[in-house]
Amino acid sequence: MSADLTELYQQVILDHNRRPRNRGKLPTANRVAHGDNPTCGDQCSVYLRMDGARIAEISFDGSGCAISQASASLMTTQAKGKTGPEVQALYKHFHDIVTTGNAPEEISDLAAFAGVHSFPARIKCATLGWHAALEALKSDPLPTTTESHLD
Numbered sequence: 001m002s003a004d005l006t007e008l009y010q011q012v013i014l015d016h017n018r019r020p021r022n023r024g025k026l027p028t029a030n031r032v033a034h035g036d037n038p039t040c041g042d043q044c045s046v047y048l049r050m051d052g053a054r055i056a057e058i059s060f061d062g063s064g065c066a067i068s069q070a071s072a073s074l075m076t077t078q079a080k081g082k083t084g085p086e087v088q089a090l091y092k093h094f095h096d097i098v099t100t101g102n103a104p105e106e107i108s109d110l111a112a113f114a115g116v117h118s119f120p121a122r123i124k125c126a127t128l129g130w131h132a133a134l135e136a137l138k139s140d141p142l143p144t145t146t147e148s149h150l151d
């Protein structure tokens, strides 16, 4: 990978870290799951509002290192509008990138995390948000809530 590409990929991670997308609890969520990565201290909750088989809305909330938070932010942008099997396929693609460092030919934001493969301890940071999202997809739907806000 050229130095220019490495820099570009770092920009993607920095950008998601500074300006996380879809961050915060989703009041309309009907699925939720929590993941944590004790070796690094990362926490991530993922909230989904499913519309049939598709993710209509998605958000994450959590704290931890830059890799974990940027990856969760990017995951939400990739998973929105997808079905469970589509998210699973994306995760497999992402997992290949972070474990082998082999990014696909075309530049995608997911490839920003290719450098993670040089730091095996950080792979769990990069996959935390994805694991939480897949757990949320498998979880039982939450009971329907009313429109009233309790907090």
Ligand code: ZN
Residues within 6 Å of the ligand: 037, 040, 041, 042, 064, 065, 066, 067, 068, 122, 125
């Ligand atoms: Zn971490």
